[in-house]
Amino acid sequence: xxxxxxxxxxxxxxxxxxxxxxxxxxxxxxxxRSRGKALAVVRPGSTQEVAAVMRACAAAGTPVVPQGGNTxxxxxxxxxxxxxxxxxxxxxxxxxxxxxxxxxxxxxxAGCVLQNLQQAAEEAGLLFPxxxxxxxxxxxxxNLATNAGGTQVVRYGNTRxxxxxxxxxxxQGEVWDGLTGLRKDNTGYxxxxxxxxxxxxxxxxxxxxxxxxxxxxxxxxxxxxxxxMEAAVTLLGLAHRHLGAGLTGFEVMGQFALSLVAKHYPQLxxxxxxxxxxxxxxxxxxxxxxxxxxxxxxxxxEVALEDGCAADAVVAENLGQAHQLWHIREAIPLAQAExxxxxxxxxxxxxxxxxxxxxxxxxxxxxxxxxVRLVNFGHLGDGNLHYNVQAPEGGDMKAxxxxxxxxxNTLVYEQVKRFDGxxxxxxxxxxxxxxxxPDYKSPVALGMMRALKRALDPGNILNPGRVVHI
Amino acid sequence: xxxxxxxxxxxxxxxxxxxxxxxxxxxxxxxxRSRGKALAVVRPGSTQEVAAVMRACAAAGTPVVPQGGNTxxxxxxxxxxxxxxxxxxxxxxxxxxxxxxxxxxxxxxAGCVLQNLQQAAEEAGLLFPxxxxxxxxxxxxxNLATNAGGTQVVRYGNTRxxxxxxxxxxxQGEVWDGLTGLRKDNTGYxxxxxxxxxxxxxxxxxxxxxxxxxxxxxxxxxxxxxxxMEAAVTLLGLAHRHLGAGLTGFEVMGQFALSLVAKHYPQLxxxxxxxxxxxxxxxxxxxxxxxxxxxxxxxxxEVALEDGCAADAVVAENLGQAHQLWHIREAIPLAQAExxxxxxxxxxxxxxxxxxxxxxxxxxxxxxxxxVRLVNFGHLGDGNLHYNVQAPEGGDMKAxxxxxxxxxNTLVYEQVKRFDGxxxxxxxxxxxxxxxxPDYKSPVALGMMRALKRALDPGNILNPGRVVHI
Numbered sequence: 031x032x033x034x035x036x037x038x039x040x041x042x043x044x045x046x047x048x049x050x051x052x053x054x055x056x057x058x059x060x061x062x063r064s065r066g067k068a069l070a071v072v073r074p075g076s077t078q079e080v081a082a083v084m085r086a087c088a089a090a091g092t093p094v095v096p097q098g099g100n101t102x103x104x105x106x107x108x109x110x111x112x113x114x115x116x117x118x119x120x121x122x123x124x125x126x127x128x129x130x131x132x133x134x135x136x137x138x139x140a141g142c143v144l145q146n147l148q149q150a151a152e153e154a155g156l157l158f159p160x161x162x163x164x165x166x167x168x169x170x171x172x173n174l175a176t177n178a179g180g181t182q183v184v185r186y187g188n189t190r191x192x193x194x195x196x197x198x199x200x201x202q203g204e205v206w207d208g209l210t211g212l213r214k215d216n217t218g219y220x221x222x223x224x225x226x227x228x229x230x231x232x233x234x235x236x237x238x239x240x241x242x243x244x245x246x247x248x249x250x251x252x253x254x255x256x257x258x259m260e261a262a263v264t265l266l267g268l269a270h271r272h273l274g275a276g277l278t279g280f281e282v283m284g285q286f287a288l289s290l291v292a293k294h295y296p297q298l299x300x301x302x303x304x305x306x307x308x309x310x311x312x313x314x315x316x317x318x319x320x321x322x323x324x325x326x327x328x329x330x331x332e333v334a335l336e337d338g339c340a341a342d343a344v345v346a347e348n349l350g351q352a353h354q355l356w357h358i359r360e361a362i363p364l365a366q367a368e369x370x371x372x373x374x375x376x377x378x379x380x381x382x383x384x385x386x387x388x389x390x391x392x393x394x395x396x397x398x399x400x401x402v403r404l405v406n407f408g409h410l411g412d413g414n415l416h417y418n419v420q421a422p423e424g425g426d427m428k429a430x431x432x433x434x435x436x437x438x439n440t441l442v443y444e445q446v447k448r449f450d451g452x453x454x455x456x457x458x459x460x461x462x463x464x465x466x467x468p469d470y471k472s473p474v475a476l477g478m479m480r481a482l483k484r485a486l487d488p489g490n491i492l493n494p495g496r497v498v499h500i
Numbered sequence: 501x502x503x504x505x506x507x508x509x510x511x512x513x514x515x516x517x518x519x520x521x522x523x524x525x526x527x528x529x530x531x532x533r534s535r536g537k538a539l540a541v542v543r544p545g546s547t548q549e550v551a552a553v554m555r556a557c558a559a560a561g562t563p564v565v566p567q568g569g570n571t572x573x574x575x576x577x578x579x580x581x582x583x584x585x586x587x588x589x590x591x592x593x594x595x596x597x598x599x600x601x602x603x604x605x606x607x608x609x610a611g612c613v614l615q616n617l618q619q620a621a622e623e624a625g626l627l628f629p630x631x632x633x634x635x636x637x638x639x640x641x642x643n644l645a646t647n648a649g650g651t652q653v654v655r656y657g658n659t660r661x662x663x664x665x666x667x668x669x670x671x672q673g674e675v676w677d678g679l680t681g682l683r684k685d686n687t688g689y690x691x692x693x694x695x696x697x698x699x700x701x702x703x704x705x706x707x708x709x710x711x712x713x714x715x716x717x718x719x720x721x722x723x724x725x726x727x728x729m730e731a732a733v734t735l736l737g738l739a740h741r742h743l744g745a746g747l748t749g750f751e752v753m754g755q756f757a758l759s760l761v762a763k764h765y766p767q768l769x770x771x772x773x774x775x776x777x778x779x780x781x782x783x784x785x786x787x788x789x790x791x792x793x794x795x796x797x798x799x800x801x802e803v804a805l806e807d808g809c810a811a812d813a814v815v816a817e818n819l820g821q822a823h824q825l826w827h828i829r830e831a832i833p834l835a836q837a838e839x840x841x842x843x844x845x846x847x848x849x850x851x852x853x854x855x856x857x858x859x860x861x862x863x864x865x866x867x868x869x870x871x872v873r874l875v876n877f878g879h880l881g882d883g884n885l886h887y888n889v890q891a892p893e894g895g896d897m898k899a900x901x902x903x904x905x906x907x908x909n910t911l912v913y914e915q916v917k918r919f920d921g922x923x924x925x926x927x928x929x930x931x932x933x934x935x936x937x938p939d940y941k942s943p944v945a946l947g948m949m950r951a952l953k954r955a956l957d958p959g960n961i962l963n964p965g966r967v968v969h970i
Contacts, residue, residue: 132733132852133883134740177686185745188684191661206944211850213882214658215922216647216697217929217941218967219949223693227686244740263602270604271714274787275655275745317744318796326788380681382602412683413603452685459687471687474676478956479689485955486948497688 034090038072038116041082046073046122056117059108060101060164064461066109068095071117077197077205077236080118084234085203087116093494094118096230098141098172101164103376106229106460106496107172120171123236126150134242135194135211140171140235147240156242159186159278163360171235177227179456184411185278185315186243188456190226197237198225201487211239224482229458230493232486246315248323249278251352252331254310254343255302259385262308262410264339266381269312272330276323279313280411281359287407290365291358298358302342310340310410311359362407366418370427372405373419373438377446378455381413387449388415394441395419399434414455417442443470459497467498504560508542508586511552516543516592526587529578530571530634534931536579538565541587547667547675547706550588554704555673557586563964564588566700568611568642571634573846576699576930576966577642590641593706596620604712605664605681610641610705617710626712629656629748633830641705647697649926654881655748655785656713658926660696667707668695671957681709694952699928700963702956716785718793719748721822722801724780724813725772729855732778732880734809736851739782742800746793749783750881751829757877760835761828768828772812780810780880781829832877836888840897842875843889843908847916848925851883857919858885864911865889869904884925887912913940929967937968 038047048056048071056071058064069092074080087094093115097107109115123139126146130136131154138147144165151158160173162180172178173189174196186192195210198221208222225233256262262282269277288303303309314330316323327345334340346352366372379387388406395402401422408415419438421430443453443466453470454463468476479498483490490500508517518526518541526541528534539562544550557564563585567577579585593609596616600606601624608617614635621628630643632650642648643659644666656662665680668691678692695703726732732752739747758773773779784800786793797815804810816822836842849857858876865872871892878885889908891900913923913936923940924933938946949968953960960970 130850130852132737133850135850177690179684179686183683187661190690191657200944200948204944204947206948207942208945210920210922212848212920212922212925214649214653214848214879214884214925216924216926217922217933217937218697218945219702219952220647220660220690220693220697221945221948223690224952227688227690232689244744246744267602272787274714274716274785276787315744317742317746378682378684380600380603380605382600409684414684450680450682452680452682452687454686455682455684456686463687467687472677474670474674475678475688475691477674478670478676478691481955482689482694482952485951 034086034092035070037086038070038083041086042072042074042079046075056097056100056119057108059105061103064105064108066111067113068109068117069114071119073119073122075122077199080199080234080236081203081205083118084199084201088201088203088489088491091489091491092116093491095493096120096175096234098169098175099143099164099167101168102172102176102460103457104460104462106176106458106493118234120169120236127237129154130211131156133211135239136242137209137237137239138170139237141169144168144170144173151242155245157245158240158242160189160192170238170240174226174235174238175228175230176458179409179412179414181279181281181409183409184280185275190223192241193222193226193238194241195239196222196225196235198233198235200233201489201492209237209239229460229497231483231497232492244317247318248320249313249315250320250323250327251346251355252312252327252343253301253355254312254331254334254340255306256308256310256339257306257341259308259388261339262310263381263385264337265310265334266410268334268337268339269330272326272333273314276314276316276326277411278315279311281311282408282410283309283311283359283362284404284406286403287362287405290369290405291361294365294368295361298354298361300358301344306341311355362405366405366420369420371421371431373431373435375417375442376455376457377417377442377451377453378412378414379446379449379451381410383449384410384413384415387445391442391445394445395438398441461496464495464497464499504556504562505540507556508540508553511556512542512544512549516545526567526570526589527578529575531573534575534578536581537583538579538587539584541589543589543592545592547669550669550704550706551673551675553588554669554671558671558673558959558961561959561961562586563961565963566590566645566704568639568645569613569634569637571638572642572646572930573927574930574932576646576928576963588704590639590706597707599624600681601626603681605709606712607679607707607709608640609707611639614638614640614643621712625715627715628710628712630659630662640708640710644696644705644708645698645700646928649879649882649884651749651751651879653879654750655745660693662711663692663696663708664711665709666692666695666705668703668705670703671959671962679707679709699930699967701953701967702962714787717787718790719783719785720790720793720797721816721825722782722797722813723771723825724782724801724804724810725776726778726780726809727776727811729778729858731809732780733851733855734807735780735804736880738804738807738809739800742796742803743784746784746786746796747881748785749781750879751781752878752880753779753781753829753832754874754876756873757832757875760839760875761831764835764838765831768824768831770828771814776811781825832875836875836890839890841891841901843901843905845887845912846925846927847887847912847921847923848882848884849916849919849921851880853919854880854883854885857915861912861915864915865908868911931966934965934967934969
């Protein structure tokens with residue numbers, strides 16, 4: 031081991047190999063569900079240094095855990111408790127390498143913070159649309175490794191759809207330069223998309239070329255009260271028809287989720303939620319003008335009110351109001367935490383089946399756990415719900431979680447399976463769900479995943495035990 | 501072999517195992533560049549029958565060549581001359597399985613003809629946007645296996661971006677049911693995108709769930725004369741800014757390409773091409789109304805004329821005129837064939853570098869081959885050019901091709917490499933370019949491709965020798 035440490039020091043400089051002191055920032059996951067112990071935290075400063083680290087670890091047979099901003103939600107980027115794993119932190123790779131306005135592309139190091147990509151695009155008069163709660167600290171490498179989603183997926187897709195090319199260091203410490211800015215390239219297998227979403231188990235992403243878009247001339251936000259989840263789905267269909275690609279956000283929020291925001295953050299003044307089971311937040315981006323955006327948006331809401339799929343609706347009058355509406359949406363997880371511990375799910379269901387899924391699963395949980403409270407909200411436009419379960423009011427929440435977490439997870443996941451959904455829509459598998467995956471993925475798919483893992487990482491040194499067990 | 505044939509008959513019925521008579525429809529490729537000899541043509545009628553065929557061939561160690569509509573352009577779907585390969589034709593798998601309006605998805609058998617998907621979507625009041633010249637006979641399975649492009653990529657992406665889920669029969673004859681209609685699913689490796697574009701070398705696609713879109717309220721077409729390729733790129737940037745996602749087509753056509761259409765199809769009356777080096781065809785789809793589409797489009801063209809990046813422009817007054825403009829674009833390959841044999845390329849280059857690529861490569865070819873004629877046209881919005889080379893006027897075209905094809909290919913591909921492009925933008929590799937690939941793909945990428953091929957098809961029975969040599 032001393033031999034490996036000295037090789038790592040030789041590769042990246044002694045100052046960038048951390049073995050002593052408080053390493054908890056790298057060893058503890060974002061939600062503090064896991065506290066591991068690293069053999070070392072290694073912070074290379076270039077792609078070549080990443081390759082040298084991988085070669086040294088491969089030769090020593092030492093497992094490597096790639097890490098970006100460490101904001102993942104499934105314990106996929108922190109070391110286990112063995113003290114045998116090296117944390118490979120990419121945050122020193124933080125250059126914006128190039129911006130190509132005519133090609134609408136941005137090439138960056140993997141350790142760039144997401145917000146820096148958004149800013150680089152904005153400075154070039156363009157848009158990088160990936161946006162999510164952790165954008166101030168997550169890195170694009172982590173976004174790619176987990177195929178992050180966020181709030182603009184209904185228009186721009188997940189991180190996968192925003193990526194054109196990758197630079198990757200393999201398990202053997204070779205560098206694959208796949209940093210293409212091409213929209214079309216049919217020269218062999220799609221290596222790019224195999225690395226995207228593989229959570230650091232197949233290779234280490236060190237750079238990426240991402241798509242940029244023209245900036246909209248205006249972006250408007252509306253808030254609608256809807257009489258049922260069926261109505262929310264109808265409203266979504268109308269929004270697609272009226273706004274086309276102008277529809278950039280479509281979030282649904284259950285009444286109880288909003289009541290928690292109203293209770294813990296009264297200053298946010300949640301509108302229209304008291305008499306309906308759900309509210310919807312819509313965003314409309316327009317290439318033409320605010321005036322045009324407003325007329326199209328108002329026409330949509332008129333039609334929705336006539337149809338009855340919206341009971342009431344408001345369009346934000348200005349940017350301040352729009353931010354406030356988004357703020358309410360983003361405050362749900364915080365309000366939920368204020369209310370106490372809860373059991374989180376990040377699921378997706380075909381949009382058409384979400385009303386039946388919710389009715390059925392709400393009923394099932396209420397029968398099984400009297401008094402249970404459901405904090406249901408999410409990206410309805412993508413069929414993605416954060417279907418969270420809060421303990422009955424007033425009880426011992428910790429005791430509730432200990433007694434019920436496994437059972438509730440199983441109840442929800444079995445429902446997800448019945449409705450052809452996914453047990454992880456946008457957060458990934460990591461260590462947290464790796465044990466569950468075999469119950470919800472076909473043996474044929476798992477067999478292929480294992481074959482691919484063995485093909486690209488035969489020594490099983492890249493993030494072993496995460497995603498898939500081989 | 502007789503043993504295998506009788507097993508195949510048992511699997512799919514004797515009537516669907518063809519071994520005698522004229523099999524040239526399955527044995528000859530679309531461009532008639534290759535005439536092979538099949539051991540048998542097998543036409544299964546269900547996914548389970550495909551699986552049985554694969555199991556029988558795997559046990560016998562007999563190579564299998566999956567085939568859809570047999571409209572591929574790179575000799576990837578026809579048997580070689582050995583008489584040892586089984587052609588697995590998917591065309592009897594032609595059911596539309598399901599359409600889900602609220603989820604905006606369409607699930608089909610792989611053998612469905614592309615036009616049937618377009619029609620099924622239209623009947624549901626929705627849009628399936630994939631569109632290409634062979635749409636009346638190519639199948640969606642072939643489109644997926646080759647990640648086909650076409651004319652709407654600038655807005656909707658390639659076939660890959662239109663697919664949510666796949667059903668695949670593996671080399672071992674297992675069925676992977678990955679027919680999800682989910683927009684978000686981060687539960688493990690991206691098997692879907694690995695099969696898409698793998699040209700039948702990793703698995704046999706038997707079904708797919710594809711994305712649908714709202715139908716635009718109006719679609720308009722414009723034609724602009726541009727003073728240079730630089731100007732065409734400037735116009736593209738303006739179109740992105742003014743139309744946003746309304747920009748659904750952006751085609752560029754060189755003057756000589758258009759002069760061939762004017763010569764061989766004078767009735768098509770090619771507009772505005774006589775005094776400029778390039779013309780551009782733009783398409784704008786609008787969710788609101790034809791009136792709105794026209795006002796936005798006219799504003800764009802005004803700005804372009806002021807800027808000077810367009811020398812002249814017309815917007816089609818009605819659907820008939822719009823079809824006529826597209827007809828001119830689509831007549832280029834036909835006019836080219838009327839003019840005689842030529843050397844075709846399907847390349848992509850970052851949009852920003854296309855002007856320099858064309859200037860440089862045009863000059864190089866003209867110096868190397870005095871009198872050479874360049875038929876340059878393509879999907880500029882995606883950086884995809886069909887950069888074709890026609891013999892000097894009046895000479896012996898066959899002799900020209902024999903003497904120059906390899907040399908011209910190498911000249912063009914080396915230029916593509918210099919400009920960070922791809923030697924196959926939308927057509928794939930097949931057998932035609934498999935020998936060339938190692939010159940233009942990094943050893944690290946090729947090494948990973950071989951490892952993946954060995955992992956999923958260890959017996960090397962799926963379309964062997966196509967795409968990648970192992």
